Amino acid sequence: MKSSPSSAADADPGPKYSETATRILNAAEGLFVELGLEATSLRLITQKAAVNLAAVNYHFRSKDALFEAVFARRFAPWARECLRELDALEARVAAGKAVFDVEAVMMCYVRPALALSKDPSLGGALFVRLFSRVLVENHRQVRETLSRDWGHLVARYTVALGRALPQLSSEEVAWRLHLGLSVMFHAFAGNDILKLFGRSAVSARDPDLIVKHVVPFVVAGMSAAPHGRHPAA
């Protein structure tokens, strides 16, 4: 419980890949992000990476496992950044310099997401779209990795949000986190329902604009009185 910079944060530097494996990984990432998972063929990847087709199944086990490796390489640093934010907030609270309010907790998520969305070298906004796909589809591989390696991240957010909303039951806190993360994910992923219907006045791709509109929405939603009453008239 010290201000020491978190648990599994800087511990795991991630798996080391051979030169060919790295070339495959880089080529695959670009194509997955650009074309989507199923539209990207292994033959396209290996051609772009200038390696043999069978190298994919040798270094990674399958196309799905390759996707999981691509995903994990970007996700791990981002998740570590989230943990660092939570640690920093806890330290500030312990030092009496901050309080656990809803906005402070959610900013521990927003800041890393914002940084990720803006930095093309980290995969940029397009990586967030990949994450969004993972949510909807059911990639067994990715699912297992997330629950095995990063379950404690969600636990940390749950605890922090519970301290910010002491009047709510733990079940309600879980729902608020569930809903709040859903919005932010959808928002950062740039999936515009309205645009799907051809009627959008929202430019949903500018990260700063997203934050400006999403944060008040999420904070208000999470802080709502439990089912039934609503404060404003």
Added chain:
Amino acid sequence: MKSSPSSAADADPGPKYSETATRILNAAEGLFVELGLEATSLRLITQKAAVNLAAVNYHFRSKDALFEAVFARRFAPWARECLRELDALEARVAAGKAVFDVEAVMMCYVRPALALSKDPSLGGALFVRLFSRVLVENHRQVRETLSRDWGHLVARYTVALGRALPQLSSEEVAWRLHLGLSVMFHAFAGNDILKLFGRSAVSARDPDLIVKHVVPFVVAGMSAAPHGRHPAA
């Protein structure tokens, strides 16, 4: 502006399909919902429907077009129901029996979604998951249908929400609708981010429970003061 039951609501009864086409449609729907789009092969569909493989490409143009047909058959009645709800609300307001508040407008979306989620004969909750997939992936076919045939539905919700939130600019109203619909979509689709991490105390599949938790969240989020201030302390 009468209480007459809406514009394109009961107008289009949908395309008429031959007996073979209908058998294909029914078989495809079950498999798409159960296995997902790419995991469902045409050979599986035609086998279940007891028709020849080439019949799919004859009656529908392609696998994608078949999916679009399956989708449209369920979506159209649901969208008509949404229009009916909006018409009914307008009529109640015109008669002085109701006011345009955020909750009333959103219930025009929630009630049809709830009915759809609960009625297995309409595709049930699983159909909503298919819709969710369509959002994230980019089905060109479905996208075109939605913007061509149902753009005015979004326009109606935008106008209604604007009347419920007169203090917000039209850009902000669009954002609120965008974010609100995103949450509800994710919620009804049953995509649980927390569960993906293996740490969910939320049973995200019970439609009534979803409504109980989602409505206060969305109403509060949509009613939030624009970027910056937040009401409660």
Added chain:
DNA sequence: GTCTATACCGTGATAGAC
């Protein structure tokens, strides 16, 4: 251990006979 060539089977799509 690492990389390559190649074969296998299932996929969506199509042409042409009936």
Added chain:
DNA sequence: GTCTATCACGGTATAGAC
């Protein structure tokens, strides 16, 4: 309208070269 035959392409597995 329907069916058979065939096509190109997909992921995967393996045998063997270095």
